[in-house]
Amino acid sequence: MRKSSGRRFKAVVIGVSTGGVSALTKLLGALPAGFPIPVLVVTHITPDSDDALALLLDTRCTIRVKEADEQEVTVPGTAYLAPANYHLLVERGGTLALSIDPPVNFARPSADVLFESAAEVYGAALIGVILTGAGNDGSRGLLKIKNSGGLTIVQDPADAEMDSMPRSALQLQKTDHIVRLKEIPPLLMRLAEEKP
16 A cells, blocks of 8 residues: 555545445545545445446546455555455555455455454554444444554444444444544545644
8 A cells, every 4th residue: 555644544444234325425425536545345235246336436426436456555545345245355565355255244245354454454544434234244343443543433323324233333332433424524534634
């Protein structure tokens, strides 16, 4: 990964499920093209899905949106979506990896897998976000981000199309920010510009 010039945070990871297309359109669509750090996203999609979601979001967002590729080096101003039926992981040095290991929390891709691997690489320089969704995927990974010194954001369950994922995340930890979806993009922009 390219070095960010003296920024406190180096990456954002997002976990989302039910209601994800609308939530991601609003969140990613509100980030500017020059958003200074990469965004890594796991959304629960059917195993036979193609890259239509990434292509759709790319047409609706100012930042670039694409499916993640094996051994890809992340760059600022780009959102990387986990491909259908593959876990997305971050490896040392910030490169991306794809895995067909068994599902976690009945999901592949799993937000927990992404969050936990990213926390190991970025530590306190990581922002974790849980959005609308069913189930509890992402809760354990968000806790690992918190315990690694990173910053955690959970969509207000009352604002979520499906509140199970946000509620599950809030039961495991005292998150740094509980906010409505529309408040997340400006919050991320402020955080991404913070200096250490």
